[in-house]
Amino acid sequence: MKDPKNIIEYFLGKTVDYSIGELLQLEIESYLGWIVRGLPSFLGYFPRYLVYKLLFKKLDSFCFIQPNVFFSHTFRITCGKGLIVNSNTYFHALGGIEIGDNVLIGPNVVISSGEHGYKEGRKPVMWQKITPKKIIIERGVWLGANVVVMPGVIIAEGTIVGAGAIVTKSTKPFTIVAGVPAKKIGDR
Numbered sequence: 001m002k003d004p005k006n007i008i009e010y011f012l013g014k015t016v017d018y019s020i021g022e023l024l025q026l027e028i029e030s031y032l033g034w035i036v037r038g039l040p041s042f043l044g045y046f047p048r049y050l051v052y053k054l055l056f057k058k059l060d061s062f063c064f065i066q067p068n069v070f071f072s073h074t075f076r077i078t079c080g081k082g083l084i085v086n087s088n089t090y091f092h093a094l095g096g097i098e099i100g101d102n103v104l105i106g107p108n109v110v111i112s113s114g115e116h117g118y119k120e121g122r123k124p125v126m127w128q129k130i131t132p133k134k135i136i137i138e139r140g141v142w143l144g145a146n147v148v149v150m151p152g153v154i155i156a157e158g159t160i161v162g163a164g165a166i167v168t169k170s171t172k173p174f175t176i177v178a179g180v181p182a183k184k185i186g187d188r
């Protein structure tokens with residue numbers, strides 16, 4: 001990747017990774033997200049559902065998204081039925097995010113599907129290539145508060161992820177994992 005001369009050139013350089021349609025969608029999702037994100041609960045659930053039904057690649061049913069949940073690259077998110085997401089959770093779907101049915105996501109969770117490169121010498125990380133890595137969260141998963149799901153991870157069906165865990169590796173179905181890095185602490 002050619003080194004940008006300044007922050008503006010850096011920002012413009014990033015746009016080449018997207019089609020015109022995707023750039024437009026990124027703008028539209030920013031504005032629509034900003035309008036609905038902070039609306040209070042009962043008044044907020046419905047407009048948030050409508051906006052994300054429109055923006056996501058797929059959203060199979062009504063979902064409860066609490067205030068201040070942030071989504072980026074919504075056109076790369078697919079979601080099954082019955083999603084519940086608590087406040088201040090952050091979804092970055094650069095590499096795609098797939099969510100199965102009946103997934104419960106706690107507050108302050110970070111699900112970010114792009115990995116910054118850092119091995120091109122010592123140049124700033126922000127100038128190095130970002131690798132998209134899809135995250136999959138299968139049916140019936142529960143992510144506790146403050147969980148971080150690393151790029152490329154598959155959270156298998158029925159997994160419970162304890163509060164505060166950093167999930168660096170894919171999990172096995174119906175296990176309970178916790179800690180940093182997340183390790184199995186039990187079965188269901």
Ligand SMILES: CC(C)(COP(=O)(O)OP(=O)(O)OC[C@H]1O[C@@H](n2cnc3c(N)ncnc32)[C@H](O)[C@@H]1OP(=O)(O)O)[C@@H](O)C(=O)NCCC(=O)NCCS
Pocket residue numbers: 086105106107143144145146160161162163164165176177178179185
């Ligand atoms: C993972 C969880 C479900 C496990 O509950 P549990 O089965 O009752 O587990 P226990 O409390 O019996 O703990 C079992 C062991 O795991 C450890 N443990 C439990 N949760 C942990 C966590 N989040 N991080 C690290 N260790 C954890 C306990 O310290 C205990 O260790 P020990 O055997 O060495 O004493 C629960 O602790 C949890 O994190 N829930 C998430 C709550 C939350 O975030 N809610 C937000 C609303 S969606």
